[in-house]
Amino acid sequence: MQLLRLMQNYFPPPVLDLLQQTGQAAADLNLKVYLIGGSIRDLLLPHRAFDWDIDLVVENQGEEARAEALARELQSRLGGQLQVFKQYGTAKLGKFKPDERLQLDIATARTESYAYPGANPEVAFSDLHADLDRRDFSVNALAIALLPDNFGQLIDYFEGYHDLQHRHLRTLHPDKFREDPVRAWRACRLEQALDFQIESETAELIADTMKSGLFDGFCSARIRVELRKVLSFDDPIPCLLRLSELGVLRCLDPHLKLNETLLDALNRLEQWQPWFAEAHDAWAAPLCLLLEAVPLEKRPALLPKLELNQHQLRSWLAFEQKSQTYLQNDWSKMPPSAIYAALKAIPDLTLWLWLARYPESPLALTIERYWLEWRNLKPFLTGHELKQWLKPGPHMRALLNELLRARLDGETHSHDDEMTLAQKLIQQRQEVL
Numbered sequence: 001m002q003l004l005r006l007m008q009n010y011f012p013p014p015v016l017d018l019l020q021q022t023g024q025a026a027a028d029l030n031l032k033v034y035l036i037g038g039s040i041r042d043l044l045l046p047h048r049a050f051d052w053d054i055d056l057v058v059e060n061q062g063e064e065a066r067a068e069a070l071a072r073e074l075q076s077r078l079g080g081q082l083q084v085f086k087q088y089g090t091a092k093l094g095k096f097k098p099d100e101r102l103q104l105d106i107a108t109a110r111t112e113s114y115a116y117p118g119a120n121p122e123v124a125f126s127d128l129h130a131d132l133d134r135r136d137f138s139v140n141a142l143a144i145a146l147l148p149d150n151f152g153q154l155i156d157y158f159e160g161y162h163d164l165q166h167r168h169l170r171t172l173h174p175d176k177f178r179e180d181p182v183r184a185w186r187a188c189r190l191e192q193a194l195d196f197q198i199e200s201e202t203a204e205l206i207a208d209t210m211k212s213g214l215f216d217g218f219c220s221a222r223i224r225v226e227l228r229k230v231l232s233f234d235d236p237i238p239c240l241l242r243l244s245e246l247g248v249l250r251c252l253d254p255h256l257k258l259n260e261t262l263l264d265a266l267n268r269l270e271q272w273q274p275w276f277a278e279a280h281d282a283w284a285a286p287l288c289l290l291l292e293a294v295p296l297e298k299r300p301a302l303l304p305k306l307e308l309n310q311h312q313l314r315s316w317l318a319f320e321q322k323s324q325t326y327l328q329n330d331w332s333k334m335p336p337s338a339i340y341a342a343l344k345a346i347p348d349l350t351l352w353l354w355l356a357r358y359p360e361s362p363l364a365l366t367i368e369r370y371w372l373e374w375r376n377l378k379p380f381l382t383g384h385e386l387k388q389w390l391k392p393g394p395h396m397r398a399l400l401n402e403l404l405r406a407r408l409d410g411e412t413h414s415h416d417d418e419m420t421l422a423q424k425l426i427q428q429r430q431e432v433l
Contacts, residue, residue, distance in 0.1 A: 003043070003144060004152035010043045010050060014099060018078070022056065022104070023146035025073045031066050032059040034128060034143040034155065041139050044164055045194070052101040057143065059109050059128050067091050067106040074104070089125060110134070114179040117214050121179075129157055136183040137190075137202075138163045138170045163199075170199040177209040181218060184210065184248045185226035192230075192239040203246060210247030216254045219305040223251055231283035237266055240290075253294045253302055262293045268356040275371060276352050284312045285352055288319055292357075315349035322346070327358060331366040336374055337405040343370045379403035380415040381422060389426050399425060 007016060019035065026033035037055035042048035058066045068084050071091035075082045081095040089108035096102045109131035112121035128143060135141040138160035145153040154161065163170050169187050171177070177184050184206045191198050198206070209215070219227075230239045243249050244258045269285050276282065287306065294302055299320075308316060326346075331339060343351065343366070351371070355364050379400055383392065390396045402425060406412045412421055 002152050003154055006043055007152055019146055023148055023151055026070055027147050029069055029073055031070055033146050035146055036143050040142045040144055054104050056106045057109050057131050067108045071106050117178045118218060132157055167196045168199045169196050171202045174205055177206050181215040181251055182222045185223055188239055188242045189226060189230050206246045210250050216250050218251050228283050231286045236286055253298050255295050256293055262289060265289050265356045268359055272352055272355045281312055288316050288353055315347040318346055318350040319353045327361060327363050331362050336408040339366060339370055340374050340408055374408060379407060380418045
């Protein structure tokens with residue numbers, strides 16, 4: 001199948017020109033080069049946005065890895081920044097003009113073998129067929145030839161185009177998920193992201209692999225990446241339900257269940273998300289709710305594998321350790337300044353979790369009032385104004401805190417009120433001194 005017209009419509013003109021120059025450079029070096037990966041899948045699907053990461057495979061000739069040779073030739077012709085990874089037979093070429101978003105990932109065709117389930121693969125250089133055969137699903141095992149004499153020719157050894165038309169995710173071999181459990185996570189994520197359906201036999205293979213217990217608690221770095229992608233969906237619940245249905249969540253913990261309490265809390269996160277729209281780690285909120293659903297005694301083993309940053313870890317620990325105390329507080333008897341101090345000490349991510357997890361509680365109602373009325377409140381007086389009486393330092397900070405307390409508790413209502421109170425407090429301090 002010739003795809004030149006589709007390629008002209010999908011790729012920006014500079015990118016299509018780059019692919020043609022890549023094919024010519026390979027031909028000049030007596031190499032064969034192919035476009036592979038998600039670019040082909042997205043090219044053949046309607047309404048998919050262009051991804052600036054381009055994956056290429058160079059067919060091996062002899063024992064030497066050829067990706068480096070092609071990458072260096074392209075750099076000599078087109079410029080850009082080059083990284084070479086000799087041990088893997090791969091290279092990255094990026095920072096092209098006129099658009100620096102574009103990056104070429106060039107690999108020598110290879111095959112993989114696994115010493116045991118979940119092991120890192122042992123790699124050997126091979127040909128295009130073997131390289132595509134190691135892919136996870138048939139729709140990702142397509143290639144497009146880039147040499148000048150066959151530019152745009154689709155290569156489909158495994159009926160991937162048929163599966164793409166029917167929106168099926170089908171694995172290429174029965175052992176794919178035993179070799180690498182990340183593929184099970186990717187299957188569920190792609191099913192949701194692409195609106196595909198995992199083919200029934202493939203779904204059975206995933207479920208059987210997970211039911212074996214081989215990957216219970218097997219939360220690797222690559223699984224962590226997949227988990228964060230799932231939790232970054234606008235609505236992660238359908239994908240989480242699918243992961244649970246097929247037993248894939250056992251990689252986090254075999255006791256993790258998506259019960260009604262957890263699902264309700266996950267649903268409510270969206271309700272409060274506008275308040276936390278600036279958070280750069282929004283995926284951490286559903287992750288903390290998942291972690292709470294893991295048995296208490298199992299959490300210490302899982303927590304380090306999630307590699308939370310300091311803010312996320314502090315938020316989780318506050319949620320885990322302070323929830324019961326804060327839920328039991330009698331907030332109605334506390335002055336606003338005390339409420340402000342108690343909630344100001346809590347990370348915003350934890351407040352978001354409490355709103356979603358305990359929506360009808362006095363704590364949630366208090367958080368709402370704190371967020372809307374008190375959170376951004378400041379004294380009428382500024383530090384600049386106080387400089388006429390005090391030097392910047394601890395005493396000025398203490399005075400500003402006292403002015404804020406008075407405003408929160410309704411003891412001052414204007415700039416003049418605060419001026420009077422500030423003068424009184426300064427005079428009292430001087431008398432003490």
